[in-house]
Amino acid sequence: GYTAIAVALLARLHPLGVVAAGLFFGALEGGGRAMERDAGVSAAWVDGIEALVILAVLAAELGARRLGAGAGGPAIEAPTEGAPAAETREDGDA
Numbered sequence: 001g002y003t004a005i006a007v008a009l010l011a012r013l014h015p016l017g018v019v020a021a022g023l024f025f026g027a028l029e030g031g032g033r034a035m036e037r038d039a040g041v042s043a044a045w046v047d048g049i050e051a052l053v054i055l056a057v058l059a060a061e062l063g064a065r066r067l068g069a070g071a072g073g074p075a076i077e078a079p080t081e082g083a084p085a086a087e088t089r090e091d092g093d094a
Helices: 002-011 015-039 044-067
Strands: none
Touching: 002 015, 002 044, 015 044
């Protein structure tokens, strides 16, 4: 369900990343249940932390793509002197 989508997103669909992200979210889920039971913390806090992790990963990916270092994103290069600058669309076609 929802957690599996978050795991795949955090791992960027890499097999070893899925294992690490699954362990991370499992620990977060287990720790959240223990905090709810022992300290009376609301379960909404765990969902909020999961959401913040997902937003942080998305923001980092967006920042990397804007700087040209993202996975699959075109690199931004300065045109050489005397050569016309080629315009590139988001999908990589000129």
